[in-house]
Amino acid sequence: MIVGVLGPAGSYSEKAAKKWAKKMEHTDVPVFNYYEDITDTFSAVVNKTVDYGVVPVENSIEGSVGITLDQLFENEITITSEIVVPIEHCLLSKGSLSDIKIILSHPQALAQCRNFLKTHFKNTELRTTGSTSHAATLATEFDEMAAIASRSSAEMYGLKILIPNIQDHNENYTRFLVIKSKYKTSNIKSIPTEHLYKTSIIVYLDQNRPGALYEILEEFAKKEINLTKIESRPSKKALGDYLFYIDFEGSIQDETIKSALDNLGRKVKMLKNLGSYPKDN
Amino acid sequence: MIVGVLGPAGSYSEKAAKKWAKKMEHTDVPVFNYYEDITDTFSAVVNKTVDYGVVPVENSIEGSVGITLDQLFENEITITSEIVVPIEHCLLSKGSLSDIKIILSHPQALAQCRNFLKTHFKNTELRTTGSTSHAATLATEFDEMAAIASRSSAEMYGLKILIPNIQDHNENYTRFLVIKSKYKTSNIKSIPTEHLYKTSIIVYLDQNRPGALYEILEEFAKKEINLTKIESRPSKKALGDYLFYIDFEGSIQDETIKSALDNLGRKVKMLKNLGSYPKDN
Incomplete structure (x- = not known):
């Protein structure tokens, strides 16, 4: 199993990848390909040069990693896991x-x-x-x-x-995503079902209409689906025009989630499903 | 009138401040104090070393300026204007x-x-x-x-x-905020009422309850208040714990807005009103 991470050796991405491999109990020991930046890691995943890529998506002090959010939108990938790693700079x-x-x-x-x-x-x-x-x-x-x-x-x-320990706040954690090409079959055995799942999506709303975002959240609220994150990111078309990145509890395998996403699809201009994956606690 | 901006002379912040001064038709020509970073600009405003500060808050390619969002939360300031400036790197x-x-x-x-x-x-x-x-x-x-x-x-x-023109997307605009100390009376004459106003708030929700954010947006939706931005930012207490920055159309002077914020105040753990100001079109 070849895993693409930010290089050289010793990066926090590699640390996250090792934690993930251990947790997934792979018999297949990971071999790391090191990349200079996040864009190159995504390209390696899309080109299938690597089986998986591990990329940082969010930090508890500095917030979202913009380039990762942009790449999640631009590429045909699926998220298969999330890994939270404590950071000590x-x-x-x-x-x-x-x-x-x-x-x-x-x-x-x-x-x-x-x-x-x-x-x-x-x-x-x-x-x-x-x-x-x-x-x-x-x-x-x-x-x-x-x-x-x-x-x-x-x-x-x-x-x-x-x-040691020079970050401005003691609680410093980074959340990483494990991604694979959307068109590559996973060789990882399915995870035990007692895991709590999360799903990540990107939506683009019908703009400039009061309540557009509210109608989206209504779908989740009436089904009691817990949102774990909502983040806006420029669409890069115009100032004030956004994509929304939404993470919520549950898997696309669940009937409730499936029906919520079906309803959502009818209310938005674009919905991209990034995948369902076990929550890292 | 003394205005604090990122220095040295020639910064985009200074450009925004000049556009603002012209628009506001100040008889009082602005004198600029230049600061090394955004935190210092906020401090100068809070200490009343300057009458106003001009800080970047959002760019159409790269999104929010994290340090400005953090400083808006941490300091006792009021937003008095927004200024949108085209960027040509x-x-x-x-x-x-x-x-x-x-x-x-x-x-x-x-x-x-x-x-x-x-x-x-x-x-x-x-x-x-x-x-x-x-x-x-x-x-x-x-x-x-x-x-x-x-x-x-x-x-x-x-x-x-x-x-010339080396940014990755042609549509490159930065939105700046004009801020003043919350405890300083503005010496600027009130702006003609035909202006469309915006209001900015920060809320901290009761976490881990499905629908907490939805209930907030419900207040806006049922009063047909148009949200122009919603952005999450780490609370820095724990990974996955967020503050929400919300911008919407309307002024705290409007009865509808006042009542929406009153209702909101009862639903959240914290609500910080950053001010109402004329929209820059």
């Missing part, structure tokens, strides 16, 4: 604190440590990288560079942990 | 295309030009700055540096426009 370097002139990391990680950086490194140059582990590899080159990355990246690339 | 440099080794800009601008950068500058180093105009000032130092910034930044800092 550390400041890593070969040098010592007084050497640091440049701090590197993924834009989401920089944002999650915004207050820390502003308080302690107000005038230090910030550079973005494709992943936190990529930042760690670059920081091995010069003493004056530090990376914001995981504890395991420190071990993997021989960097010192100058300051 | 250009690649600016002292040098020529073949010299470029480093591209600098604000993270939102880098994200709005993601495909352009990936196609033409895959291996070029990207650095983040506090604003696009800050990137432009830095690019004046070395031929090998380029900034993604506005056309007016090129003129202001004597840079060449190497490539």
